[in-house]
Amino acid sequence: MSDISVPPLDLKSLLAPHREKIAAEINEVIDSCYFVLGPKVEAFEAAFSAYCEAAHCVGVNSGTSALHLATRVLGVEPGDEVIVPAYTFASTAWCASYEKATPVFVDIDPATFCLDPKAVEAAITPKTKAVVAVHLYGHPAAMDELRAICDKHGLGLIEDAAQAHGARLNGTRVGNVGDLTCFSFYPTKNLPACGEGGAVVTNSAELDNRLRGLRNHGSFERYYHNEVGFNYRMEAIQGAVLNILLPHIEAWTHARRAQAKRYTEALAGLPVELPQEAPGAESVYHLYTLRMPKRDELIAYLREKGIGTSNHYPRALHLQPCYADLGYKEGSLPESERAAREVINLPIFPSMSEEQQAHVITSIRSFFGS
Ligand SMILES: Cc1ncc(COP(=O)(O)O)c(C=O)c1O
Structure with missing residues (x-):
């Protein structure tokens, strides 16, 4: 065995310079007793949408929840088909399965590990409702081709950017070509929370509003529910941690x-x-x-x-x-x-x-x- 050890990821050394600030922010949340959504999450949503150069960001409790909400607001219904790459993390496909739609797996471009646009076009049927493009390993998928295919066939386009915070294609940040873009802040991701976290980014005010209701039990006013919703809210402690780490x-x-x-x-x-x-x-x-x-x-x-x-x-x-x-x-x-x-x-x-x-x-x- 060698004297030097190199783990796949050393989160401890990554977070070490920020520990005091993180601890102070967490203490502030505890003092405020505002534990779910609230000002820390709102501040993060504003900062992260600006970082993505996109109009809106909705903080949620995981990347998986982000993908589920994105699928729901695109109107995917039972029996629909959603095209996803076969080589990705399982959540990319869960979002179709949660809505009782069928994930249709297609192959990747071996040069980038991302969806092969030709394979996507070949997989489209009258039941296809949406495509989920994953920016795998941090490399942006072929968004221009995928956007053109989705527009031609009237399909929704979701970006799974769980691994690709800040990646660019032709100068454009991920999060601006798909209808909705989903991020994860799971601790191993490029922007880590100290726990679970996720976000949906969109340039549509209408979709943003729907997402905000759905993540909060379908509700904008306490005990009044516009639709059956979810408890997918981001915790204030995660918003606070992300506010500290985003500038880095x-x-x-x-x-x-x-x-x-x-x-x-x-x-x-x-x-x-x-x-x-x-x-x-x-x-x-x-x-x-x-x-x-x-x-x-x-x-x-x-x-x-x-x-x-x-x-x-x-x-x-x-x-x-x-x-x-x-x-x-x-x-x-x-x-x-x-x-x-x-x-x-x-x-x-x-x-x-x-x-x-x-x-x-x-x-x-x-x-x-x-
Ligand atoms: C490509 C991809 N999509 C979705 C997810 C799901 O994110 P989360 O673990 O925050 O639910 C992950 C990470 O785990 C991922 O790597």
């Missing part, structure tokens, strides 16, 4: 992009596929992914060297037991299945030291005997 996200993204560049330069020439940015795309490198057919040997080797890797996602969604009734067979979405077999996520987090990253690089090179 640009520096964090800068650090992630510099680390990604360093990996790409140092690992060039090895028999692995390195991540690429599509033309016009600015990834926020939520994860840095290598691809190689025999990944398990490298994972074990790195573990011996004290390096933690992660493996999202070892099984594509169309082959998950919970979706067995949809009848997808192995081989039906080959790029998603290949990604599930080949991807290794290397440590990448803004507080990773140069020494830690150098240890990862040297170890990978030594695995390949170079």
Whole structure:
């Protein structure tokens, strides 16, 4: 075992410089006894919509709730179809299932791990109601093509930006091309809360208003319910923490992009596929992914060297037991299945030291005997 250890993510070192401020903010919430929604959440909503360069932000209690609300306000109904990538976190598909609609899994573009627009167009049927584009690993999906396809067929377009706070495509921040964009602030995300958290961002005042009612039991006035709603409210403590951390996200993204560049330069020439940015795309490198057919040997080797890797996602969604009734067979979405077999996520987090990253690089090179 090596002296240097490198976890996949070290949240403790990331949060350490901000602990006192976070603790003071949490104490302020406790003193106020305003624990749910309220001024801290409103301040965060204003700051985060400005950060996304979008008009509205509705704070909720998770990225999954954000996706569910986005699906509901687009009018997805039982029996409708919602097109989602097969290679993503499961919540991307839950939003269709929660509304008793059918998730229709389509393949990814292997260059970006994001939805393949041609596969989306081929999957459209008269029942299709919406498309969910995931900006996977922090890389923006092909939004211009997807917007054009959705407009041509009259479909709603949701962006799942749970992993992509601040990513840009052709200069535009994620959150401005889809009808609604969903974020997660789960602690492992690029902008972490100290607990669960999420948000929906939109440029539509009408959708914003509907979301605000739905997250709060379908209610704008206590004990009067316009529609059957949910308890998806953001907690004040999470709003307060996010207000402290949001001003740091640009520096964090800068650090992630510099680390990604360093990996790409140092690992060039090895028999692995390195991540690429599509033309016009600015990834926020939520994860840095290598691809190689025999990944398990490298994972074990790195573990011996004290390096933690992660493996999202070892099984594509169309082959998950919970979706067995949809009848997808192995081989039906080959790029998603290949990604599930080949991807290794290397440590990448803004507080990773140069020494830690150098240890990862040297170890990978030594695995390949170079
Ligand atoms: C792509 C993607 N979508 C949705 C989610 C769901 O977010 P949450 O865990 O906040 O519910 C996550 C994260 O877990 C995710 O990575």
